[in-house]
Amino acid sequence: MINKIASLIAAAVIAVSPLAWADDHYKTFDQEAQSTLTPDEALQLLKEGNARFVAGESIDRDLIEQQKATSVGQYPFAVVLSCLDSRSAPEVVFDQGVGDIFVGRVAGNVVDTNLLGSFEFATAAAGSKIIVVMGHTACGAVKGACDGVELGNLTALLDEIEPAVDAVSTPAGVDRSSANIEFVNDVVETNVRMQVNELVRRSDVVREMVEAGQVKVVGAVHDISTGEVTFL
Secondary structure (H helix, E strand, O other): HHHHHHHHHHHHHHHHHOOOOOOOOOOOOOOOHHHHOOOOHHHHHHHHHHHHOOOOOOOOOOHHHHHHHHHOOOOEEEEEEEEEOOOOHHHHHHOOOOOOOOEEEHHOOOOHHHHHHHHHHHHHHHHOOOOEEEOOOOOOHHHHHHOOOOOHHHHHHHHHHHHHHHHHHOOOOOOOOOHHHHHHHHHHHHHHHHHHHHHHHHOOHHHHHHHHOOOOEEEEEEOOOOEEEOOO
8 A cells, every 4th residue: 555655645745856966065964965864874874963053063065055955856764743833843953954853743743634634745755764853841731731721722732732741740739730840741751652652543544654664753852951862
């Protein structure tokens, strides 16, 4: 099933998009580089990018030239689901340029049907080798779930995080509100793990690719104080 989906959609993409190429000046991923990359190598690229970011050694890219280079085709090696938070931008914390990674963002980095479809496109059709579900410390959405916040459509979103709140055990008398940042960060990590499981459970396409060793799905937490990303 996966091969059929990939063949059909890739054929449509290639029909309107000539092969992109990598150039030392642009430093963009091309089709050959993407296709030969393994999931473990893709993970290593993200780890190395984050190490550069934390060390203050992010690559000095010519972003407008990358924009031009990728206008004829894109071959991202990874897809990242992250929170909406302005302090936790995947392209920045992983030191990636235009066309390097797909990014889906929603408060609390929770999985839904639209995102599942996007992940299936990114992997089965567009060739990405790894999906990262990335939460971050001191997450406002998680704090809202801990405090039982109700606010318009946000209420339904926070309900998706509630199972993670309930899953974190604490000794009697320990503050389980947003005032306890240690508790909040425990919920952040638990929520990431739950969303990873939910993604694989709900997507037959992704699950089959994982089982075939074609794609890796991992969780991660970004520390907004240090910039460091810890993979779970």
